[in-house]
Amino acid sequence: MIQIDHVHKQYGNKIAVNDISLTVPSGKIFAFLGPNGAGKSTTIKMVTGILPVDTGSITINGKDIASDTIAAKQEFGYVPDSPDLFLRLNGLDYLHFIGDIYGIDRDVRTERIEQYAKMFSIYEALGDQIKTYSHGMRQKLFITGMLVQQPSVWILDEPMTGLDPKSSYQLKELMRQHAANGNTVFFSSHVLEVVEQLCDEVAIIRKGELLFQGTLPKMRERFQSDESLEHIFLELTQDA
Amino acid sequence: MHKPISALIRIQLKMQYANVFKKPSVVIGLIAGLFALLFLGLIFGGFMLQVIEAMYTLLEPSGNTNIILGTLFLMHFLIVFIFSLALIMNTFYFTEDITSFLHFPVQSFQLLVAKSLNPLLYVYLISAAAYLPVSIYYGLLSGAGAMYFLYALLLFLLIPLIPYSLAAVIVMFAMQFINKGKNKDRSKVIGGIVGFLLLILLNVVLRMQQDPEKIAQLLASSSEKGGLLQVATLYYPPAALMTNLLTFSASWQALLYFVAVLLTAFLATLLFYVAAQKFYLKGALGLNTGSGKIFSGKGVSQKQRSIIHAYRTKEIQTIFRTPTFFLQCVAGALVMPALLVVIFFMGDFSTAADLVKDIDGSMLFVVILATNIFSIGLNPISIVSFSKDGQSWEAHLFLPLRMRQIVLAKLQAAFLINLLPIIVLFLVAIPVLQMNVGEALLWLFLALLVNAAVTIVGMLSDLLYPKLGWTEETELFQNRLASLIALVISAGSMSFLIAFLFALKLQMLASLIVTVLYMCGLIALLLYIISRLLKSADRTTLTR
Ligand SMILES: Nc1ncnc2c1ncn2[C@@H]1O[C@H](COP(=O)(O)OP(=O)(O)O)[C@@H](O)[C@H]1O
Ligand SMILES: [Mg+2]
Numbered sequence: 001m002i003q004i005d006h007v008h009k010q011y012g013n014k015i016a017v018n019d020i021s022l023t024v025p026s027g028k029i030f031a032f033l034g035p036n037g038a039g040k041s042t043t044i045k046m047v048t049g050i051l052p053v054d055t056g057s058i059t060i061n062g063k064d065i066a067s068d069t070i071a072a073k074q075e076f077g078y079v080p081d082s083p084d085l086f087l088r089l090n091g092l093d094y095l096h097f098i099g100d101i102y103g104i105d106r107d108v109r110t111e112r113i114e115q116y117a118k119m120f121s122i123y124e125a126l127g128d129q130i131k132t133y134s135h136g137m138r139q140k141l142f143i144t145g146m147l148v149q150q151p152s153v154w155i156l157d158e159p160m161t162g163l164d165p166k167s168s169y170q171l172k173e174l175m176r177q178h179a180a181n182g183n184t185v186f187f188s189s190h191v192l193e194v195v196e197q198l199c200d201e202v203a204i205i206r207k208g209e210l211l212f213q214g215t216l217p218k219m220r221e222r223f224q225s226d227e228s229l230e231h232i233f234l235e236l237t238q239d240a
Numbered sequence: 241m242h243k244p245i246s247a248l249i250r251i252q253l254k255m256q257y258a259n260v261f262k263k264p265s266v267v268i269g270l271i272a273g274l275f276a277l278l279f280l281g282l283i284f285g286g287f288m289l290q291v292i293e294a295m296y297t298l299l300e301p302s303g304n305t306n307i308i309l310g311t312l313f314l315m316h317f318l319i320v321f322i323f324s325l326a327l328i329m330n331t332f333y334f335t336e337d338i339t340s341f342l343h344f345p346v347q348s349f350q351l352l353v354a355k356s357l358n359p360l361l362y363v364y365l366i367s368a369a370a371y372l373p374v375s376i377y378y379g380l381l382s383g384a385g386a387m388y389f390l391y392a393l394l395l396f397l398l399i400p401l402i403p404y405s406l407a408a409v410i411v412m413f414a415m416q417f418i419n420k421g422k423n424k425d426r427s428k429v430i431g432g433i434v435g436f437l438l439l440i441l442l443n444v445v446l447r448m449q450q451d452p453e454k455i456a457q458l459l460a461s462s463s464e465k466g467g468l469l470q471v472a473t474l475y476y477p478p479a480a481l482m483t484n485l486l487t488f489s490a491s492w493q494a495l496l497y498f499v500a501v502l503l504t505a506f507l508a509t510l511l512f513y514v515a516a517q518k519f520y521l522k523g524a525l526g527l528n529t530g531s532g533k534i535f536s537g538k539g540v541s542q543k544q545r546s547i548i549h550a551y552r553t554k555e556i557q558t559i560f561r562t563p564t565f566f567l568q569c570v571a572g573a574l575v576m577p578a579l580l581v582v583i584f585f586m587g588d589f590s591t592a593a594d595l596v597k598d599i600d601g602s603m604l605f606v607v608i609l610a611t612n613i614f615s616i617g618l619n620p621i622s623i624v625s626f627s628k629d630g631q632s633w634e635a636h637l638f639l640p641l642r643m644r645q646i647v648l649a650k651l652q653a654a655f656l657i658n659l660l661p662i663i664v665l666f667l668v669a670i671p672v673l674q675m676n677v678g679e680a681l682l683w684l685f686l687a688l689l690v691n692a693a694v695t696i697v698g699m700l701s702d703l704l705y706p707k708l709g710w711t712e713e714t715e716l717f718q719n720r721l722a723s724l725i726a727l728v729i730s731a732g733s734m735s736f737l738i739a740f741l742f743a744l745k746l747q748m749l750a751s752l753i754v755t756v757l758y759m760c761g762l763i764a765l766l767l768y769i770i771s772r773l774l775k776s777a778d779r780t781t782l783t784r
Contacts (some may be wrong), residue, residue, distance in 0.1 A: 073640035101550060124535050129561065
C-alpha cells in the first residue's frame with residue numbers, strides 16, 4: 001500500500017504537483033493517468049525518494065520514505081521512465097547488482113534471471129553492455145531486475161511505452177498476477193486505452209492537480225457528466 | 241561551407257562552457273586557482289629561466305646560443321604531440337556524443353574543426369606555458385629587436401598546429417583498424433596503450449640505432465657556429481626553420497623562413513583535412529556498437545555478495561569498461577611510473593642507488609613520501625567518485641543504499657585501482673634504489689597511507705564541486721574546479737607534512753610516528769567533512 005498525503009512540489013515558481021492526496025491499496029492495479037507534463041513522474045519520483053517533497057508525507061507499506069528511508073526502499077521496486085542507468089554494466093552484471101543490493105539468495109536469483117530474461121527475450125543479450133540495448137530492451141531489463149527482486153510494491157513509470165506488443169502483454173499479465181496475490185501495483189500512463197484494459201482503480205492528474213480518483217466504472221460515468229474530465233478524455237484518447 | 245562549422249562550434253561552446261561561469265563560487269574558485277597556478281609557475285619558471293641564462297652564457301662564446309631555441313622548438317613539438325594524442329583520442333572517438341553528430345549533413349573535417357576547439361585550447365595553454373616565457377627571455381638576453389618579438393608571437397600562433405595535426409592524423413589512421421576489431425571496447429583501450437608503448441619503443445630504438453660515430457662527428461663539428469643546432473633538430477627539421485627565423489629576424493631572410501614555416505603549418509593542416517575526410521568516419525562509425533555475441537549463460541548463478549562488495553564491483557567494472565575513465569584513471573596512472581621506468585632503464589642504475597645511499601634516514605623517508613604522493617596524486621580517479629555516475633546517480637536515490645555504504649564502496653574502488661601504479665612504482669624502486677627489506681616495507685606502508693589520504697581528498701573535492709549533468713565523460717576531466725581543489729588540498733597538506741619532517745630532521749622511527757599520526761588525523765578530519773557535506777547536499781544534484 002502506498003499512502004500519499006497532501007504532497008506538494010514546486011520547481012522554482014512552477015507548481016508541478018499541487019497538494020495531492022492518494023491511497024494506492026494492495027490487491028489492486030492502480031493507474032496514474034494524465035497527459036505529458038501533468039506531474040506523474042514528479043509524483044513517482046517523490047514516492048520513490050528520488051525527489052524530496054516540499055510539504056506532505058508519503059508512506060510505503062506504512063514506512064515513511066523521508067524518515068524511514070532505507071526500510072521504505074526495501075518495500076518497492078521501481079522501473080524509471082527513461083532507463084538510461086548503469087549503461088556500462090552488461091545486463092547480467094546489472095541483475096546481479098540488484099540481487100546483491102536486495103539480498104536475493106543465489107538459487108532463487110538464478111532461477112528468476114533465467115525465467116524472466118527468457119520471457120522478455122533479452123536473455124541472449126545479457127552479456128552485452130546496457131548501452132548497446134534499444135530503449136525497449138533497457139526497459140525489459142529493468143523490469144526483469146524488478147522481477148528478480150520481487151518486492152511487494154511495484155512502481156512503474158510509463159512501463160508500456162516502447163515495449164513490443166508481446167512484452168507489453170506479458171507485463172500486463174504479470175501485473176495482474178502480482179495484484180491478485182494481494183500486492184500493490186502502481187503505474188503511470190498517458191494512454192487511456194492501456195488503463196482501461198488493465199487496472200482496477202485510477203487517479204487522473206492534469207497540470208499538477210488531481211482531478212479524479214476511483215474505480216473504472218465511476219471514471220466512465222464521470223467522463224460523461226464532468227466537463228473538465230471530458231476535456232481530458234479528449235487529450236488522453238487522441239494520441240493513443 | 242563555413243556555416244556548418246560556426247553552428248557546430250557554437251553548439252560545442254554551449255555544451256562545454258555555458259554553465260561554467262554562472263555560479264559565483266566557481267568564478268572565485270577559478271580566480272584563486274589561477275593565482276595559485278601563477279605562483280607555482282613563477283617559482284618553476286624562475287628556475288627554468290635561470291637555467292636558460294646559464295646555458296646562454298655558456299654557449300655565447302662559441303656562437304651556439306641558438307641551440308636553446310632549437311631545443312625549445314623540439315621540446316615544444318614533443319610535449320604538444322603527446323598531449324594531443326590523448327586529447328584527440330578522447331574528443332574524436334571516446335566521447336558518448338560522437339554518434340549524435342554523425343547523421344548531420346556536415347563534412348567530417350567541419351565536425352572535427354569544431355571538436356578541436358577544446359583540445360586546441362589546451363594545446364595553446366600548454367604552448368603559452370612552455371614556449372612563450374623561454375622565447376621572450378631569449379630575445380631579451382640576446383638583445384633582439386622588435387621584429388624578433390613579432391615573429392616569436394606569430395610562431396606561437398602557428399607552431400602548435402603542426403604537432404596537433406600530426407597527432408590527429410596518426411590517431412585517425414590507427415582508429416580505422418581498431419574499429420574493425422571484434423571486442424571494440426577492449427580493443428579501443430588496448431589500442432590506446434599499445435600506441436603509447438610503441439611511441440616509447442620507437443623513441444628508444446631511434447636512440448639506439450643512432451650511429452655513435454656520426455654523433456661524435458656531429459658534436460665535433462658543432463663547435464662551429466650553428467653545428468649543435470643540427471643535432472638538436474635532427475628529428476624535427478621544422479625546428480631548424482623556426483630557429484633560423486628567430487635568429488635572423490632582423491634581416492630579409494627571416495621572411496623566407498617565415499614563409500617556409502607558414503607552408504609547413506599549412507601542409508600539416510592539409511594533412512589533417514585529408515585524414516579527416518578519408519579516415520575519420522571509418523574509425524568512428526559503429527564504434528559504440530556491441531559485440532553481437534549471444535549470451536552463453538555463463539555466470540547466471542553467482543554467489544551472493546555483500547552490498548559494499550557488489551557496489552565496489554560495479555564501480556570497478558564501470559571504470560574499466562568506459563574508455564575515457566580507463567584511459568584517465570588506469571592507463572593514465574601508469575604513465576608516471578612508466579616514464580620513471582624508461583628513465584631508469586636508459587639511465588645509470590648505480591648513480592640512482594649511490595644518490596640514495598648518500599641521503600640519511602629522514603631524507604630517504606621524505607623522498608619515499610614525496611615520490612608516492614606525486615605518483616598517486618596525479619590519478620584523477622577519486623575526483624570523479626560521484627560525478628562519474630552522471631545520470632545513473634538517480635539510482636542511488638531509489639535503491640535502499642546508505643550514503644555510508646556508497647562512500648565506503650567508492651573509496652575502496654578508488655583505493656584498489658590506485659594500487660596498480662603503486663605496485664609498478666614499487667617494483668621499479670626496489671632494484672633502482674637497492675632497498676633492503678625494512679626500507680621496502682616502509683615504502684609500501686607509506687604508499688598505502690598516502691593512497692588513502694589522497695583518495696579521500698579527491699572524493700572531498702568532487703563533493704565540493706560535483707558535476708553530474710555531463711553529456712560526455714571527457715567533460716569530467718576538463719575545466720573542473722574539483723581537480724584544482726584536490727591539487728591544492730593534497731599539495732598543501734602533504735607539503736606541510738614534508739616541510740615539518742624536513743625541518744625537524746627526525747630519526748626514521750620518529751618520522752614514521754609523526755607521519756602516521758598526521759595522516760590518520762587528516763583522514764579522520766576529511767571523512768568527517770565528507771559526511772557533513774553529504775548531509776547538507778541536495779541529494780539529487782549533490783550541490784548545496
Ligand atoms: N527537473 C525539473 N525542473 C523543472 N521543471 C520540471 C522538472 N521536471 C519536471 N518539470 C516540470 O514539471 C511538470 C511535470 O513534469 P513530469 O512530472 O515529468 O510530467 P509527466 O506527467 O509527463 O511525467 C512539467 O511541466 C515539467 O516541465
Ligand atoms: Mg513522465
